[in-house]
Amino acid sequence: MNPKVLKTLEFDKIKELLKEFAASALGHARVSTLTPSIDFEEITDMHEETDEAMTILRLKGHAPLGGIFDIRPHVKRAGIGGMLSPGELVQVGSTIRASRKLKTFVEELVDDEVSIPLLQAKLDSIIPLPHLEQEIRSVVDDNGEILDSASDTLRTIRTQLRANEGRIREKLERMIRSSNASKMLSDAIITIRNDRYVIPVKQEYRGHYGGIIHDQSSSGQTLFIEPEAIVQLNNQLRELRLKEQNEIEKILLELSAKVQESGEELLLIVSVLSDIDFMFTKAKFGKSIKGSKPIINNDRRIKLNKARHPLLPIEEAVANDIELGNDFSSIVITGPNTGGKTVTLKTLGLTNIMAQAGLPIPALDGSEVGIFHSIYADIGDEQSIEQSLSTFSSHMVNIVEILNKVDHESLVLFDELGAGTDPQEGAALAISILDEVHGKGARVVATTHYPELKAYGYNRDGVVNASVEFNVETLSPTYKLLLGVPGRSNAFEISKRLGLSETVIQRAKSHIGTDSKEVENMIASLEQSRRQGEKELEEAHEFLKQAEKMHKDMQKQMMEYYEKKDQMFEKAQQKAETVVEKAKEEAEQVIKDLRKMQQEKSAQIKEHELIQARKQLEEAAPSLPKSSDQKRKAQSTKRELHPGDEVKVLSFDQKGHLVERVSDKEWQVQMGIMKMKVKESDLEFIQTQKKVETKPLAVVKGKDFHVSVELDLRGERFDNAISRVEKYIDDALLAGYPQVSIIHGKGTGALRQGVQEYLRNHRAVKGIRFGDAGEGGTGVTVVKFK
The missing domain is CATH 1.10.1420 (MutS, DNA mismatch repair protein; Chain A, domain 3)
Known part of the structure; x- marks a missing residue:
């Protein structure tokens, strides 16, 4: 390209x-x-x-x-x-x-x-x-500092270093706190010069401390002296630092060799x-850019649905439908300047280049883009001062180069073809150039303001005229591309709205030929028909939206009706069962009384007759039909449900998969991209989750890889809670979680404050926040890792 x-x-x-x-x-x-x-x-x-x-x-x-x-x-x-x-x-x-x-x-x-x-x-x-990663982390921290644990020798050397530095500071502290120190020292501080500990001594007391002078102030009144009492300790410190450096180099070389391996x-x-x-x-x-994946073809077809220029703000860019390569291979866009013709050209060319570079394009789904071996463009004023070329000459140099290279696998974009010269000759050249490129089989889009090209698409196969819409009422372009409609001259309408005399306008119209008037009338008629068609299409879309809304409302009302019906049925059933139960109790009491009378008065009432009477009472209780909810419950309890099972949500008549049990009576169900809580009584088992066999991957995970995404600390003592948080963060990091939640409750706030203070100082924590309303609010801290 x-x-x-x-x-x-x-x-x-x-x-x-x-x-x-x-x-x-x-x-x-x-x-x-x-x-x-x-x-x-x-x-x-x-x-x-x-x-x-x-x-x-x-x-x-x-x-x-x-x-x-x-x-x-x-x-x-x-x-x-x-x-x-x-x-x-x-x-x-x-x-x-x-x-x-x-x-x-x-x-x-x-x-x-x-x-x-x-x-x-x-x-x-x-x-x-993982082994190399772990070895590096055991030697170097995230700030690039060598850890003491890098080797036993380094740990020993650094222990000696710290002890030696402590002895030096202790001696110097005694010196600067002595009774006459304020008189002899410029400042009661310990500082370092040339990697050796020194104190600032006034010039006149330079011999009091002995030792070595390492530096002096700009005025010369203060000398930075290493007292004789610590010279030997500073020498030892220097030796230990050299040993430390040698050990570090040894460690780094060993680690570098492992990187090489x-x-x-x-x-x-x-x-x-x-x-x-x-x-x-x-x-x-x-x-x-709200882009989409285009359909790629090898036939050099372009069909862009609501394409926008990707460099313009989305809310400002005008979306256009552009087609090329099916019914026609050339488009000639006519109309006045500042109407958006150049933007349309660039949108088409840039969108095709983006598609051939593997980028999403700023158009709706279903857009189609062809593959072109070459894209040529002659756009804008490319006047060359160095070559002393006029605008027309500059354009013509580009056009000559294009005509020499163009073939059937090319896309050619001409902006203001033939401009910069005599209108009659420019229009003739434009027609000839378009014929040449079109004849070679290339895909062509050209813009021009020459009226002679308005009829170009009507007498040539494979060519279509187009224009960019202009609003005469507001005297401004709408930037909307109109395929099949040539650009219409709006000079008279604009002049009239700006206040030009009607007499002048009518006189001007008399100078226009009959053919021009007919073309303008034809274009006006086309525009009116197009606007009427668009209006009717918008009305049809509005009716469709209303119908869809009514359909959704009806579905919702039906759901509410069935739910209310089941509730009322269940309530009536419970009331009836209560009445029957009370009747049974009364009947049982009557039987007891009869039995008592039999025993007391030796009445001739036999036991089997009493049993038969009780049975008849029980059979007298009405058998009520089950509600739809009870039927679903009966269906759902036929088999125990497990996470991953495929189920049918009866109220929605939709299939889904069980994610997890929310409570004893509810499950979280995944239906497509939507997750929702559903009562177990509303679920019907379909089949168990299919186990997918995957190839084992050589990934090393922590031993607690299957750790929960939440840690509950409620009821824990502070020290034990912090210990659990420390271990949990390590486990979550090994598991590769980007975010976890720690539940500490609200309480007095002491546990929450302690947990958040620990998290803020943890090197792997990127940030923390309280949970949202649905996550537990201030009783939960959400942790994000780096």
Whole structure:
């Protein structure tokens, strides 16, 4: 693709916007080298990758891409035996950790049956290096400082260092607190010069302390002296620091050698993370412009639905439907200046370039884009002062170059074709140039204000006229593209609204030929018909919306009706059962009285007759039909439900999967992208969750990987609570969770304050906040990790 055309159509500005969404220098570098492709398979694959990333952003809102660095120079230097600095080792460890977290994140998505095969294949290709990551973290902290635990020798040396520094400070403290110190010292402080502890002594008392002078103030009145009493201790301190430095270099060399051993694996990790960062960079950009994945074809067809210019604010940009390559291969847009013709040209060209570069396009779903081997554009005033060329000459130089290179696999954009010269000759040239390019089979879109081209599309196959709408009432363009309608001259209408005399206007109209008047009348009629059609279409859409709303309202009312019916039926049934139960109790009492009478008066009432009478009383109780809710309960209790089971929500007549039990009577059910709480009585079992066999991935997880996303501390003592929080944070980090919740309750606030103070000082915590109203409010602290 010609770099000049990319700049003309402002693809470089698109790349600058893209860079803002890159999570690392790797993604930034990939954007810098981004160019449109002409290979169908490559373009299709790029869009599939971008679409997977957009799917993840839509479901999760983010992807864990923090902590990625370009460690290729570090690996290369380690490969030739060089020693890596602590900061470089931190970057190596951070990049390994980022790959591990991303791998865990993708595994969880796959477990949730999210289809992301391209991203999964990329991460499956890398080999995790948890041992190297752990070794780096055991030697260097996140700030690039060597830890005491890096080796036993280093720990011993640093213990001696601290003890020696303590003895030196103790002696110097005694000196500066002595009775005559205020007289001899400029200030009662201990400072360091040339890595040696010194005190500021006034010039006149330089011999009192002896020792070595290391520095003096700018005035010369203060000398920084190392007292003789600590010279030997400072010498020992210097020796210990040299030993410390030697030990650190030894540790770094050993660690650098381990980086060298894993060089190939590290380079593969960098390559994969670079691809993934670039995927999400494109996806985030697509989300920001409300872009969509285009349909790619090899037939050079373009069909853009409500396309917008991506560099214009979404709320200001006018969306247009643009078609090219089906019924016609050339579009000639006529009409006055400042109507938006140039923006339409750039929208078409830039959208096609973005699609061929694998980027989402600023158009609605279902838009189609063809692959062009070359895109040519002659847009704007490209007058060359250096070459002493006029505007017309400058345009003609570009057009000559285009005509020499154009073929059937090209897209050509002409802005104000033939402008800058005599109108009659310019129009003739424009027609001839359009015929030449159209004859070579190229796709062409040209703008012009020559009236002679208004009829161009009516006597040539494969060519259509178009215009950009102008509102005569407001005297301003609407920037809306009208295919099939040539541009209409609005000079008379505009002049009339601005106050020009009707006599002058009528005299002007008399100078226009009959043919011109007929063309203008025809265009006016077309515009009126189009406006009427659009009005009727809008009314039809409004009726459809109202019908859909009524349908939803009816469904809601039906649900409420059945629910109320079941409630009333259940209430009546309970009332009837109460009445029957009371009657049974009274009958039982009568039988008891009869039995008592039989015993007392020897009445001839036999026992089997009493039993038969009780049975008849029980059978006399009415058998009430079950409500729909009871029927559902009977159906649902046929089998015990488990998380993951496929069920049918009877009230909605929809299938879903059980996520988790909320209470004894309720489940959380996933129906499509929606989760909701449903009573168990409203569920009907369909089948058990199918177990998906996945290939084992060589990922090292913590022993508590299946840790809950919540920690409940209510009722705990403060010390025990902090201990539990410390262990829980480590487990959550090993599990790769981006966010967890800690439940501490409201109470006196002491436990909450202590927990939040600990979290603020934790190096892995990015931020904390109280829970929302639905999360527990101030009784819960939500923790986000880096």
